[in-house]
Amino acid sequence: MSSSQDSPRVESPPVTHVPTPERHRVLIIGGGTAGITVAARLRRKGVHGVAIIEPSAQHYYQPLWTLVGAGAADIARTVRPEADYIPKGTRWIQDWAEEIDPVGQQVRTRGGLRVAYDFLVVAPGIQLDWDKVAGLREALETPYVSSNYGFNLAPKTWEMIRAFRGGTALFTNPGTPVKCAGAPQKIMYLAADHLRRTGLAARSHVVFVSAGKAIFGVQPFAQILEGVVKRYGIETRFGHNLVEVRPGQREAVFAVTGEGQQERVTLGYDMMHVTPPQSAPDFIKASPLAHHEGPNAGWVKAHKYTLQHPDYPNVFALGDASDLPTSRTGAAVRAQAPVLVENLCAVMEGKAPTARYNGYASCPVATGYGKLLLAEFDYEGKPAPSIPLINTLEERYDMWLLKKYGLPAMYWNLMLRGRA
Numbered sequence: 001m002s003s004s005q006d007s008p009r010v011e012s013p014p015v016t017h018v019p020t021p022e023r024h025r026v027l028i029i030g031g032g033t034a035g036i037t038v039a040a041r042l043r044r045k046g047v048h049g050v051a052i053i054e055p056s057a058q059h060y061y062q063p064l065w066t067l068v069g070a071g072a073a074d075i076a077r078t079v080r081p082e083a084d085y086i087p088k089g090t091r092w093i094q095d096w097a098e099e100i101d102p103v104g105q106q107v108r109t110r111g112g113l114r115v116a117y118d119f120l121v122v123a124p125g126i127q128l129d130w131d132k133v134a135g136l137r138e139a140l141e142t143p144y145v146s147s148n149y150g151f152n153l154a155p156k157t158w159e160m161i162r163a164f165r166g167g168t169a170l171f172t173n174p175g176t177p178v179k180c181a182g183a184p185q186k187i188m189y190l191a192a193d194h195l196r197r198t199g200l201a202a203r204s205h206v207v208f209v210s211a212g213k214a215i216f217g218v219q220p221f222a223q224i225l226e227g228v229v230k231r232y233g234i235e236t237r238f239g240h241n242l243v244e245v246r247p248g249q250r251e252a253v254f255a256v257t258g259e260g261q262q263e264r265v266t267l268g269y270d271m272m273h274v275t276p277p278q279s280a281p282d283f284i285k286a287s288p289l290a291h292h293e294g295p296n297a298g299w300v301k302a303h304k305y306t307l308q309h310p311d312y313p314n315v316f317a318l319g320d321a322s323d324l325p326t327s328r329t330g331a332a333v334r335a336q337a338p339v340l341v342e343n344l345c346a347v348m349e350g351k352a353p354t355a356r357y358n359g360y361a362s363c364p365v366a367t368g369y370g371k372l373l374l375a376e377f378d379y380e381g382k383p384a385p386s387i388p389l390i391n392t393l394e395e396r397y398d399m400w401l402l403k404k405y406g407l408p409a410m411y412w413n414l415m416l417r418g419r420a
């Protein structure tokens with residue numbers, strides 16, 4: 001007779017608990033300008049089973065940060081609860097997407113959730129690479145350096161400009177793509193106008209220190225902005241890329257590319273507005289959805305006209321994280337979102353994507369208090385005015401009002417609701 005103690009023990013295999021992923025018809029990564037606009041439009045089209053992965057409890061209207069930095073708008077107008085803009089019936093996964101598996105059609109989040117999808121929309125925006133400039137974080141702790149590229153910093157820009165009593169004011173522009181390519185210079189024109197109004201212009205030396213080659217990439221706007229630069233007596237230094245800030249000495253170091261060789265130039269400052277280098281979010285760079293080499297390395301691939309991923313037809317991308325060869329702006333997103341939604345719905349029904357995005361982007365360049373040049377253009381680099389009857393190839397007061405009041409209202413009430 002054997003006892004249970006004598007019988008050989010059968011070891012059961014260790015139980016590894018792999019939770020079944022939740023599954024959604026459409027999964028959107030990022031609930032910023034692009035993600036929410038797409039979600040709202042999908043809802044209006046009656047698409048069910050939509051989820052958004054978005055870590056932030058707040059939604060920001062970033063274009064107004066330029067006016068906040070110039071003391072012309074209140075920062076409180078630029079933020080609202082994200083929950084108020086997640087469309088009804090859409091699941092909000094409040095977490096960071098961390099890994100995308102387009103073959104297994106799954107996204108893993110930082111919190112360890114696995115989320116499966118039938119269709120994926122990639123819209124996590126752009127990453128601000130503050131640490132790529134040595135000493136920048138420390139410099140931002142001082143009263144003499146700020147940036148409109150952060151919600152917490154934009155109000156400080158205005159404190160810095162207000163406290164400036166003359167000397168050298170630097171405005172930098174990095175060598176990477178940035179969101180709103182005009183933003184690094186808009187704040188400069190507003191600061192220069194403020195110095196003129198407060199009688200400090202004669203004691204001030206304003207310098208635009210840019211890694212780029214020209215003031216603006218699209219004619220005839222570039223020509224108009226050259227005139228603005230001249231009007232304020234601004235010095236421009238192109239081919240200068242900020243690489244280091246020495247806050248103790250109030251010095252900024254630039255890598256300058258000249259005739260085939262690089263040198264370092266150090267400029268002193270009494271105030272400096274920095275636009276940080278920017279790139280695709282790191283998890284995007286590492287994903288199979290991104291380019292891994294060439295000039296577009298890191299950005300999500302999206303067909304220039306249809307916004308569909310060239311390798312994974314159930315994936316679409318838009319906004320700042322995409323490789324679309326246009327200016328990274330909310331205005332571009334407004335033109336991309338309806339095209340993406342139309343094409344996504346077509347593909348969901350087994351049809352070909354036929355809607356086309358023409359590269360429309362717009363950059364409202366504030367050139368002074370009460371003055372704004374509305375630069376609108378397309379893939380061809382041609383002006384693409386969207387407002388009939390008025391001449392937008394000039395600095396205008398009505399366009400300033402549009403930027404300050406009209407566009408924010410349109411954003412919160414229409415665009416994010418899928419109505420514009």
Ligand SMILES: Cc1cc2nc3c(=O)[nH]c(=O)nc-3n(C[C@H](O)[C@H](O)[C@H](O)COP(=O)(O)OP(=O)(O)OC[C@H]3O[C@@H](n4cnc5c(N)ncnc54)[C@H](O)[C@@H]3O)c2cc1C
Nearest residue numbers: 030032033034062063097124125180319320328329330331
């Ligand atoms: C100072 C400044 C001035 C500007 N001026 C203008 C202007 O005048 N006109 C204009 O049209 N545009 C302007 N813009 C640009 C505009 O704000 C952006 O181009 C637009 O917001 C891009 O939309 P997006 O959805 O791609 O990115 P965002 O709106 O930035 O949204 C990205 C979202 O993804 C989320 N996210 C990030 N990582 C992850 C992750 N791992 N997982 C999930 N979610 C993630 C973020 O939390 C964020 O909510 C300006 C921007 C700045 C900073």
